[in-house]
Amino acid sequence: xxxxxxxxxxxxxxxxxxxxxxxxxxxxxxxxxxxxxxxxxxxxxxxxxxxxxxxxxxxxxxxxxxxxxxxxxxxxxxxxxxxxxxxxxxxxxxxxxxxxxxxxxxxxxxxxxxxxxxxxxxxxxxxxxxxxxxxxxxxxxxxxxxxxxxxxxxxxxxxxxxxxxxxxxxxxxxxxxxxxxxxxxxxxxxxxxxxxxxx
Numbered sequence: 001x002x003x004x005x006x007x008x009x010x011x012x013x014x015x016x017x018x019x020x021x022x023x024x025x026x027x028x029x030x031x032x033x034x035x036x037x038x039x040x041x042x043x044x045x046x047x048x049x050x051x052x053x054x055x056x057x058x059x060x061x062x063x064x065x066x067x068x069x070x071x072x073x074x075x076x077x078x079x080x081x082x083x084x085x086x087x088x089x090x091x092x093x094x095x096x097x098x099x100x101x102x103x104x105x106x107x108x109x110x111x112x113x114x115x116x117x118x119x120x121x122x123x124x125x126x127x128x129x130x131x132x133x134x135x136x137x138x139x140x141x142x143x144x145x146x147x148x149x150x151x152x153x154x155x156x157x158x159x160x161x162x163x164x165x166x167x168x169x170x171x172x173x174x175x176x177x178x179x180x181x182x183x184x185x186x187x188x189x190x191x192x193x194x195x196x197x198x199x
Contacts, residue, residue: 019036021037021109021111024110026106028053029053033049057084057086068099072099073101074101079098093114094114094115098110120187120191137179142175149185158173
């Protein structure tokens with residue numbers, strides 16, 4: 001790749017940022033994605049490059065995303081636009097964008113911050129349902145997975161620590177999210193913190 005980020009070691013700089021960085025051409029094809037995208041969306045850089053960015057957007061948010069992209073392509077610098085992307089595991093990820101068009105390279109530069117936990121915390125009712133009853137609904141193996149879900153361990157690490165297949169672990173995790181009424185780990189963490197603060 002000889003575009004934009006090859007200059008002066010800027011790739012290493014982009015990869016060190018805490019936010020996702022995308023370079024997207026006029027057709028909507030991703031030309032570059034930094035390594036943080038895997039942490040936020042679950043996809044490796046190689047999975048993302050060459051894909052059309054709109055395919056990652058939750059269908060309900062695609063129309064407003066197209067309108068926003070049109071504003072950026074028209075030369076407007078945009079800050080604070082929010083939409084939802086679909087994580088590789090199927091969960092929704094809420095992103096807040098800063099974007100602008102780089103005419104010299106004919107690329108849209110977008111920097112996205114993951115604001116999922118913030119959005120999900122706002123959606124939780126002031127008096128959350130009884131967590132004890134939800135815990136009681138978990139099978140013993142789900143409780144063990146839950147304990148590790150509340151740490152920084154990834155799905156593969158959880159599977160290895162519990163001696164489970166990754167696919168089995170993923171099924172347990174999906175079931176836990178469903179039983180707690182959340183869409184992903186950020187929502188579970190937020191729910192758990194809220195529960196602790198109410199105790």
